[in-house]
Amino acid sequence: MATLTEQNERIHTVIHNANIYSSRMMRSYISWLSKRRNACILDLGPVCDDTVNFFLPHVKKIFLYDVFLRLSRHQDTHTVLQNLDYKPNSFDAIHLWDLINHLESNNTSLLLKVCYSLLKPGGSVIITAYDEFKNRIPLNSFAVNKNYQVVLRPQHHLDLPYFHRNNRDISLIMSQFNLCNSYVYKCGVREFYFRRD
Amino acid sequence: MLRKQKDEFERNNQEYQLPSKQESFTGGVSDNEKTVIGEHISIDGTVRAKEDLIIQGSLKGAMELDKHHITIGHKGKVEADIQAENITISGTLNGNVTVHGKVEITKEANFTGTIKAKSIAIEDGAYIKASIEMQREEDKKPKPVAKRPIDAVVIAQETTKAVSENKVPVGQ
Numbered sequence: 001m002a003t004l005t006e007q008n009e010r011i012h013t014v015i016h017n018a019n020i021y022s023s024r025m026m027r028s029y030i031s032w033l034s035k036r037r038n039a040c041i042l043d044l045g046p047v048c049d050d051t052v053n054f055f056l057p058h059v060k061k062i063f064l065y066d067v068f069l070r071l072s073r074h075q076d077t078h079t080v081l082q083n084l085d086y087k088p089n090s091f092d093a094i095h096l097w098d099l100i101n102h103l104e105s106n107n108t109s110l111l112l113k114v115c116y117s118l119l120k121p122g123g124s125v126i127i128t129a130y131d132e133f134k135n136r137i138p139l140n141s142f143a144v145n146k147n148y149q150v151v152l153r154p155q156h157h158l159d160l161p162y163f164h165r166n167n168r169d170i171s172l173i174m175s176q177f178n179l180c181n182s183y184v185y186k187c188g189v190r191e192f193y194f195r196r197d
Numbered sequence: 198m199l200r201k202q203k204d205e206f207e208r209n210n211q212e213y214q215l216p217s218k219q220e221s222f223t224g225g226v227s228d229n230e231k232t233v234i235g236e237h238i239s240i241d242g243t244v245r246a247k248e249d250l251i252i253q254g255s256l257k258g259a260m261e262l263d264k265h266h267i268t269i270g271h272k273g274k275v276e277a278d279i280q281a282e283n284i285t286i287s288g289t290l291n292g293n294v295t296v297h298g299k300v301e302i303t304k305e306a307n308f309t310g311t312i313k314a315k316s317i318a319i320e321d322g323a324y325i326k327a328s329i330e331m332q333r334e335e336d337k338k339p340k341p342v343a344k345r346p347i348d349a350v351v352i353a354q355e356t357t358k359a360v361s362e363n364k365v366p367v368g369q
Contacts, residue, residue, distance in 0.1 A: 048321070053317065056331040062330075063327070063328045063329075064329065155321055155322075157321070
C-alpha cells in the first residue's frame with residue numbers, strides 16, 4: 001500500500017503533466033514566422049525567458065512589455081495600454097496569451113484596437129484560453145521549448161481577476177481579425193491563431 | 198592585556214577588510230578583480246574599465262567593459278548605453294545593452310531599453326519594456342573591407358589624363 005507521501009507525489013506528477021501540452025499551433029505559427037524576413041514580434045507577457053529563447057532564432061527582434069505585471073501592480077489599465085506606444089504597423093505578430101481573460105470587456109476592446117494598429121497587414125495574433133474549470137488558478141506563463149511543448153508555469157506573484165470567455169466570446173472579441181486555426185487540448189487549454197487582413 | 202590589544206587589532210582589521218570582498222552580490226563574478234560603485238556615489242560620463250564592475254550607486258552616460266562583467270545591484274540606478282562581456286541587472290537600467298555573452302535580469306530589475314546578446318535569462322517577475330535581439334555569429338565576423346572608391350576615381354582621372362595627352366589610344 002502506498003504511503004501518503006507517495007500518493008502526494010503521484011498527485012503532483014499528474015498535475016504537473018496536466019500542465020504540459022504539445023502545441024500544434026506553435027508548429028504552424030513558427031513555420032509561418034520563419035518565412036517572414038526580419039520579423040519583429042511583441043510579447044505582452046507574462047514574460048518568460050524560455051519562450052523568449054525559443055522565438056529568438058526565428059525572428060529579428062522580440063519586444064517585451066509585460067502587461068500582466070503592470071496590471072498586477074495596480075496600474076490603471078488605460079495607462080498600461082497607452083504605454084504600448086510603438087509605431088503603427090511595427091509587428092509581424094503579437095502574443096496575447098491569455099491576457100483577454102484578465103481584462104474587462106471595454107479594456108479588451110481597447111487592447112485589440114491597439115494591437116490591430118501595431119500589427120503589419122497580414123500579421124498574426126496568438127491567444128490562449130482555458131476551459132471553464134481548468135488551470136485558471138494560479139495565473140500561468142506559457143514556456144515554450146524546442147519540441148513545441150508548452151509548459152504552464154505558475155506565476156504566484158501575479159494577481160489579476162479572471163473573466164471566462166468561451167469560443168463564441170473570443171470570436172466576437174476578435175471579429176476584426178480572421179481566425180486561421182484553433183486547437184483544444186486535454187489539459188484544458190484552447191489556442192487561437194488569428195491574422196489581420 | 199597584550200592579548201586583548203591583539204584581538205582588538207584583528208577585529209578592526211577584519212572589519213576594515215570586509216567591504217572589499219563584496220561576495221554577497223557578485224552576480225556570477227568570481228575571482229576576477231572588480232570595482233564597486235557604492236550606493237552613495239553618482240557618476241555622470243563614460244566609464245571604461247578592464248575589470249568587473251558592480252554598481253550600487255547611480256550612473257548616467259556610457260559604460261564600456263568589453264571583456265568584463267557588469268552587475269547592476271538592486272540599489273543601482275543606471276541610465277547608459279552599455280557594452281560588456283556579460284551583464285546582470287537587478288536594479289534600474291534605462292539604456293541600450295550590447296554584450297558578447299549573457300544577459301541576466303532578476304526579478305528585482307526594472308529595465309527599459311534594448312538588448313543585443315548571445316543568450317538571455319529573465320527571472321519571472323522582472324519589470325521590463327525592452328526589445329531583444331540575438332547576437333548571431335555573422336554579426337561578429339569582420340565585414341569585408343570595401344574597395345575604396347577614391348582608388349577608382351584616381352585611376353579614372355589618370356586614364357582621362359593619359360587619353361587627353363594621347364598617351365593611350367582611345368578604344369585600346
